[in-house]
Amino acid sequence: MKKRWPGFLLILILLLLWEFASANKMIDPITFPRVSVIFSSWMKAVVGSGELTRQLMPSMGRIFMGFGLAALIAVPLGLLMGTIPMVYRLLEPITEFIRPIPSSAYIPVAILFLGIGNEMKIFVIFLACMFPILLNTYGGVRAVDPVLIDTGRTFGLSRVKVLWQIILPAALPNILTGMRISLGIALIVAVVAEMITGNSGIGYFILDMQRIFRVPEMFAGIFTLGLLGFLINFIFLRVEGYFLRWRGTSVET
Amino acid sequence: MTATNEVQSAPIIEVRNAAKRFAVNGQSLTVFDGISCSIPQGAFLSIVGPSGCGKSTLLKLISGLEAPSGGEILFNGKKVTGPADGMIYVFQQYTKSIFPWRTVIQNIEFGLNSHKKGLSRTEREDLCRHYVKLVGLEGYENYFPYQLSGGMQQRVVIARALICEPSVLLMDEPFSAVDALTRAILQELILNIWRTIPVTILFVTHDVEEAVFLSSRIISLTKSPAKIHEDVAIDLAYPRDQITTRAEPRFHALRQRLFASIFLQEKGVAP
Numbered sequence: 001m002k003k004r005w006p007g008f009l010l011i012l013i014l015l016l017l018w019e020f021a022s023a024n025k026m027i028d029p030i031t032f033p034r035v036s037v038i039f040s041s042w043m044k045a046v047v048g049s050g051e052l053t054r055q056l057m058p059s060m061g062r063i064f065m066g067f068g069l070a071a072l073i074a075v076p077l078g079l080l081m082g083t084i085p086m087v088y089r090l091l092e093p094i095t096e097f098i099r100p101i102p103s104s105a106y107i108p109v110a111i112l113f114l115g116i117g118n119e120m121k122i123f124v125i126f127l128a129c130m131f132p133i134l135l136n137t138y139g140g141v142r143a144v145d146p147v148l149i150d151t152g153r154t155f156g157l158s159r160v161k162v163l164w165q166i167i168l169p170a171a172l173p174n175i176l177t178g179m180r181i182s183l184g185i186a187l188i189v190a191v192v193a194e195m196i197t198g199n200s201g202i203g204y205f206i207l208d209m210q211r212i213f214r215v216p217e218m219f220a221g222i223f224t225l226g227l228l229g230f231l232i233n234f235i236f237l238r239v240e241g242y243f244l245r246w247r248g249t250s251v252e253t
Numbered sequence: 254m255t256a257t258n259e260v261q262s263a264p265i266i267e268v269r270n271a272a273k274r275f276a277v278n279g280q281s282l283t284v285f286d287g288i289s290c291s292i293p294q295g296a297f298l299s300i301v302g303p304s305g306c307g308k309s310t311l312l313k314l315i316s317g318l319e320a321p322s323g324g325e326i327l328f329n330g331k332k333v334t335g336p337a338d339g340m341i342y343v344f345q346q347y348t349k350s351i352f353p354w355r356t357v358i359q360n361i362e363f364g365l366n367s368h369k370k371g372l373s374r375t376e377r378e379d380l381c382r383h384y385v386k387l388v389g390l391e392g393y394e395n396y397f398p399y400q401l402s403g404g405m406q407q408r409v410v411i412a413r414a415l416i417c418e419p420s421v422l423l424m425d426e427p428f429s430a431v432d433a434l435t436r437a438i439l440q441e442l443i444l445n446i447w448r449t450i451p452v453t454i455l456f457v458t459h460d461v462e463e464a465v466f467l468s469s470r471i472i473s474l475t476k477s478p479a480k481i482h483e484d485v486a487i488d489l490a491y492p493r494d495q496i497t498t499r500a501e502p503r504f505h506a507l508r509q510r511l512f513a514s515i516f517l518q519e520k521g522v523a524p
Contacts (some may be wrong), residue, residue, distance in 0.1 A: 147349040150318055153335075154342040155366055155417065165366075169354045246354040248399035 033216045042220035052217075052224060055205040059194065060228075062118065062201070063186045066125025071179060074133035081134075082141025082171070083163060095134065103128030103185070104192045116197035121190065128189040129182035133175070140174025141167055173247070176240045183236060187229055202228075264291035265329060265421060265453050266315060272323035273310050284310050285479040286323070290472060292455065294420075297447055299456040299464035301511065302474030302482070303519040308457045309345070309425050311479075315455065316342040316423050328421070341419040345426040347410045351398045358385060358394040360409050364416035384412040388442065404435035408442070415446065421453045428463070437495050440467060444493060461512045465504060466493060473511060476518050483514060 019035040021027045045052035081088045106124055114120035144167050152162040194203025202221055209218035272286040284307040292298055300308045313319040315326050317333045317340070326333040328340060336342075341364075344350040352360050361381050365372070372380070385394055388408040398406055407427060414422060424443075428436040444467060447454055458464050464471050465487055473483045489503060498504055 145349045147344050147346050148352070150342070151344065151350045151352075153318060154316060154340070155364065156336060156338055157366060161366070165363075166352070169352070172354070246397045246399065248397065 030215065033219065038216045038219045038223070041214075041216040042223065045217055045220050046224075052202075052205060052220060055200060055202050055221075056224065056228070058118075059190050059201040059203065062121045062125055062193075063183075063190050066122045066190075067129045067179075067182055067186045069122070069126045070129030070182060071133055074130050074178075075137050075175060078134045078137025078175070079141055079163060079168065079171075082138040082144075083167065088138065095131070099131045099135070103189050107193055107196055111197060121193040121198070121201075124193050125186050125189050128185050132181040132185065133178040136174045136178025136181070137171060140171030143174070144170040173244055176243065180233070180236050180240065183232055184229065187225070187232070191225065263294075263330065265294040266292040266455075267327040268292075268311070268315065268324070269327065270324035271311070271314055271321045271326060273307065273314060273319075274322040283478045285474075285477070288324075288479065288481060290481060290484070292453065294453055295451065297444075297454045297456065297467055297469045299458055299468040299471045300474065301458060301461055301464050301471060301515060302479060303476050303515055304459060306474045306477050307479045308459075308474060311474075312342070312423050312425050312455060312457050316340055318342060339419055340421040340423060341414040341417065343410060343414050343422060343424045343427050345429060347407045347427070347430070348398075348403070351406050351410055353398050356395050356397055357390055357401070357409050358382075360398070361385060361412045361416055364413040366417075380416060384416045387415070387446065388412040402435075403431045404439060407431060407439060411439075411443065411446075415450070415452075418450075419452060421455065424454060424456045426458055427456075429459070436463075441495060443467070444491075448491060461515060462499075462508050465489075465508045465511065466495075466498060471511065473515060482518075483511070485511065 015035045018027075018032065022029045022032050022034040042052070077091075081091055103124060106127055107120075110120045110124050114123055148166050148170055149162060152166045157165065190201065191203035191206070194201035195207045198204050202225060206218055206221035206225075209215070209221060268288055268290050271288045273284040274286075275282045275284065288311065300311060302308050310319070314321045315328075315333070317326070317328075317336045320334075328337050331337075352363065355363065358381050361384050362377065364384075365377055365380065382394075385391060388411055390405065390408055390412070393401065393405065398409070401409070411427070427443075428439050431439065440463060443454070446452070456464070456467060468487050471483075471485045471487060472481055473485070474480065475482045485507070487507060489498060489501065489507075
């Protein structure tokens with residue numbers, strides 16, 4: 001953390017500039033309230049009334065459900081696609097066709113058959129998370145050095161054991177990269193889905209505050225999203241660092 | 254014959270009329286056609302020959318990792334149809350063969366994977382520690398491969414192969430990617446191991462001097478399509494060591510003779 005202080009300092013300076021500009025009406029204080037006002041309404045919404053905290057929970061629940069389901073399905077599917085040419089040839093075209101469609105475009109369809117409730121949001125997040133994990137998993141599997149696989153064969157390992165003991169750990173860096181990308185996308189899709197339909201979640205909260213003109217609370221919601229994304233990424237990097245400690249890229253202490 | 258491990262009974266490996274062809278750009282390329290030899294149990298046999306002559310391919314066929322296009326390989330009298338239990342292939346690219354996500358001791362333990370299933374946790378640990386010691390890696394048990402030098406990684410790979418007590422070790426230019434001094438040390442290490450445990454070693458190398466120093470017998474191949482050019486018994490006494498063995502006139506005579514035969518082929522002059 002020591003070497004990152006200049007970056008945090010810049011954030012602080014920008015926030016102070018904002019505060020100053022808003023207080024002196026250099027920017028419209030109604031659209032851009034003072035940072036101190038945003039902060040106090042953030043404190044109220046998080047610690048005081050808890051209305052923001054209450055909205056954060058359903059969002060997090062959806063993100064982790066959708067992401068978890070995607071990981072649970074995409075990793076085994078990617079392993080199969082990477083190891084069995086027939087499965088790859090069968091699924092690769094359809095994957096390449098669905099992948100470029102922005103996941104928010106599914107929302108209207110998902111509403112048709114899942115309604116506007118939680119299931120629809122989880123489904124859309126799940127779909128959005130699938131492809132980065134799937135692509136990175138089979139990409140990683142296909143890039144495993146044949147010497148590693150032959151090493152398993154010369155030691156008499158069965159195909160299942162080769163998959164489990166050699167291919168999976170060798171492809172793990174790619175799999176984790178796919179998961180990290182997916183987590184970022186999950187946050188975006190969750191907010192979009194909550195803004196389009198729904199009565200809970202941080203996305204709903206931001207849009208609702210804008211509609212009833214509680215601008216400081218709206219900004220508090222947006223800042224909370226930034227903080228949440230940062231926190232998720234930070235925790236994931238820690239997890240990744242632990243599982244990939246054998247790569248020796250972490251800083252020596 | 255000098256004191257070697259060779260047993261003059263049934264051969265452990267027999268290569269009968271082995272052929273290997275690859276399809277290259279739609280054309281069939283014959284690496285070799287009709288190679289036959291038999292390898293007695295306990296031998297330290299090196300295969301030398303000009304570059305690209307198919308030494309490594311022959312070793313791959315024997316291991317069962319690749320199938321011959323013709324002929325057959327027998328291991329203990331049984332036809333080899335796939336990676337056979339009891340034969341371990343040690344790859345030239347040890348950096349690609351070692352498991353980077355496993356520590357030294359975990360890499361070695363991998364060798365126990367499909368063998369000796371009945372061992373208890375402590376028996377496995379004791380066995381792993383024994384082999385760590387055998388290849389001189391005490392104190393490095395919990396290091397990851399990226400923290401080791403090339404020579405140490407190669408030791409890990411050798412220990413991983415030895416722990417499942419193979420009757421045949423197939424080594425494909427195992428020391429070609431380490432520095433000269435490390436190579437000399439690893440050569441003595443593998444010789445000592447071969448003399449203490451009952452294992453037959455097939456060793457592919459392009460380095461004639463290395464082959465003479467290590468082997469009880471050397472087969473030299475001709476340029477592609479390869480045939481067996483010479484089959485030479487190396488009558489240097491064991492135990493051998495880097496200083497005295499390499500100083501013997503007989504060592505030089507053998508080295509010179511084999512080197513000349515390969516070098517002239519490489520240059521395209523008929524031997």
